[in-house]
Amino acid sequence: MKKYFLLLCLSVALIISCKAQSQYYQEKAFSHKEIAKLYFDEGRYTEALQELELAKKTDKCDAETFNLFGLVYMTKKDFAKAEEALQEATKLDPSFSEAYTNLGALRMLQGKYQEAISYFEKAISNPLYVNIHLALTNLGWAYYQLGDKERALDYLQRALKENARATKALIYLALIHLNEGDYASAEFYLKRVLKNDRSSMEARYYLGEVFFRQGKLDLAKEIWESVTQIAPNSEWGNLSEERLYLIKKLQTTAPAKP
Numbered sequence: 001m002k003k004y005f006l007l008l009c010l011s012v013a014l015i016i017s018c019k020a021q022s023q024y025y026q027e028k029a030f031s032h033k034e035i036a037k038l039y040f041d042e043g044r045y046t047e048a049l050q051e052l053e054l055a056k057k058t059d060k061c062d063a064e065t066f067n068l069f070g071l072v073y074m075t076k077k078d079f080a081k082a083e084e085a086l087q088e089a090t091k092l093d094p095s096f097s098e099a100y101t102n103l104g105a106l107r108m109l110q111g112k113y114q115e116a117i118s119y120f121e122k123a124i125s126n127p128l129y130v131n132i133h134l135a136l137t138n139l140g141w142a143y144y145q146l147g148d149k150e151r152a153l154d155y156l157q158r159a160l161k162e163n164a165r166a167t168k169a170l171i172y173l174a175l176i177h178l179n180e181g182d183y184a185s186a187e188f189y190l191k192r193v194l195k196n197d198r199s200s201m202e203a204r205y206y207l208g209e210v211f212f213r214q215g216k217l218d219l220a221k222e223i224w225e226s227v228t229q230i231a232p233n234s235e236w237g238n239l240s241e242e243r244l245y246l247i248k249k250l251q252t253t254a255p256a257k258p
Contacts, residue, residue, distance in 0.1 A: 029059040063093035097129035113142045133162040137169040201236035
C-alpha cells in the first residue's frame with residue numbers, strides 16, 4: 001500500500017511539474033519547434049533534430065515536440081525511434097489525435113494495417129481533432145490495403161466532406177479508380193488536386209500514368225517531362241524519368257506505320 005501511494009504521489013508530482021514547466025518554458029520552446037518545422041519542410045532532418053533537442057531540453061513535457069521527433073524519424077526510416085517518440089507524445093497528452101494519426105501512419109509503413117486502423121480510430125474519436133480528414137484518409141487507404149474497397153471509398157469520401165481540398169484523399173481515390181481501370185474517374189480526381197495545387201508532383205506523375213495506360217503517350221510524356229523540369233531530384237522526378245525512358249523505348253521499337 002505504501003509503495004502504491006508513493007508511486008501515485010510521484011505521478012501526481014510529475015504531472016504538476018510538467019504543467020508548471022510547460023507554462024514557464026512554453027514560449028521559449030516554441031521558437032525551437034518552429035525552426036525545426038522549417039528545417040523538416042526543407043528536408044534538413046539533422047538540423048531539425050538539433051532544434052527539437054533544444055526544445056526538449058527547454059520543456060521536456062511538451063507532447064508536440066515528441067510528435068515532431070516522431071515525424072522526423074519516420075522520414076529517416078528510423079522506425080524504432082519514431083515509435084518511442086510518438087508513444088511518449090501520447091503519454092504526455094492522451095488526447096493528442098495527431099500523434100495517434102502518426103502512429104497509424106508508422107504502422108502502415110511497417111505493413112501492419114490492422115494495427116494502423118486502431119490508431120486512426122483512436123484519433124477520430126476525439127471530437128476536437130481539427131485535422132480529422134488526415135486520419136479518415138489514412139483509414140481509407142488502410143482498408144484498401146486490406147482488400148475492403150467499399151469501406152476504403154467510404155472513409156475517403158468522408159475525408160473530403162471534412163476537407164474538400166484534401167490532397168491525399170483525392171490521390172488515393174484516383175489510385176483506386178486507376179487500379180480498377182476507371183481512367184475517367186482517376187483523371188477527374190487528379191485534376192481536382194492540380195486545380196487546388198499545381199505544385200503537386202505526385203498528382204502530375206499519376207496523371208501521366210493515367211494517360212500512359214490509355215495509350216496516350218504524347219500526353220503522358222508531356223506531363224512527366226513537366227515533373228522532371230520542375231522537380232528533377234525529387235522522388236516523383238526520378239519516377240517520371242524512368243517512365244519517359246520506357247516511352248522512348250516503346251516508340252523506338254514500335255513498328256513503322258505503312
